[in-house]
Amino acid sequence: MAGSTAAGATLAISAAAPATKDAAGFAALSFTEVGGVEKIGSFGSSFEKVDFQPLKGPKEKYKGPVDYGALNPSIAIDRSDAGQTLMRTAADDETQKLYSTRVTFPDGSKGYSQVRVFGMPDTVDAAASMLMANPTCEICAKPVFVPAT
Amino acid sequence: MSDTETKTVRAKILRDFTDAGTERSYTAGDIIEVSEGVFGNYEAARLVEAAPAETPAETPVEGDTAKSGRTRG
Numbered sequence: 001m002a003g004s005t006a007a008g009a010t011l012a013i014s015a016a017a018p019a020t021k022d023a024a025g026f027a028a029l030s031f032t033e034v035g036g037v038e039k040i041g042s043f044g045s046s047f048e049k050v051d052f053q054p055l056k057g058p059k060e061k062y063k064g065p066v067d068y069g070a071l072n073p074s075i076a077i078d079r080s081d082a083g084q085t086l087m088r089t090a091a092d093d094e095t096q097k098l099y100s101t102r103v104t105f106p107d108g109s110k111g112y113s114q115v116r117v118f119g120m121p122d123t124v125d126a127a128a129s130m131l132m133a134n135p136t137c138e139i140c141a142k143p144v145f146v147p148a149t
Numbered sequence: 150m151s152d153t154e155t156k157t158v159r160a161k162i163l164r165d166f167t168d169a170g171t172e173r174s175y176t177a178g179d180i181i182e183v184s185e186g187v188f189g190n191y192e193a194a195r196l197v198e199a200a201p202a203e204t205p206a207e208t209p210v211e212g213d214t215a216k217s218g219r220t221r222g
Binding site: 033080086 | 166168170185187191193
């Protein structure tokens with residue numbers, strides 16, 4: 001398989017939850033693309049490592065609980081962008097509501113997930129930098145990856 | 150946007166905004182037709198609200214003096 005740059009990847013969000021937590025369920029949702037995304041971050045689950053050191057023999061390693069991870073995008077703030085506004089709504093939401101996200105990879109494959117946005121702080125850095133926002137989207141349900149067709 | 154959705158909703162734009170996915174810009178006060186799913190996202194972001202259904206323009210009814218302005222002699 002050939003490698004690829006990240007150029008062209010997009011992040012989108014939906015206020016709705018899928019009827020079924022599979023590719024068809026997520027594909028039926030309407031997503032609003034988030035504008036001004038500089039990077040999206042990691043996407044994918046990882047298992048906690050559980051070590052056991054027996055008195056005799058090498059250290060044993062086991063898969064513990066799964067963590068679906070988090071999306072930590074960097075976004076150039078645009079208050080008039082619909083996707084950013086919805087992301088901020090999700091961050092301000094004081095309920096446990098899940099929002100749906102879609103990462104579209106440059107080859108057309110898609111990664112869907114359901115997230116709670118735990119905050120979207122603005123970053124004001126040096127004069128020669130953009131005003132940035134860095135939402136933390138904790139993935140709370142098993143992500144669904146759909147290969148490009 | 151969804152690949153399958155077809156139902157549309159009339160929406161009133163509450164403030165100026167742009168959709169990065171469609172690259173369309175919207176102006177406060179305008180009335181637009183959007184799919185139900187897109188409306189749900191915009192409404193959750195407080196960018197739109199449901200607009201009243203379009204009422205057909207009133208046309209004078211023959212013999213209706215109140216609306217046509219004509220009177221019988």
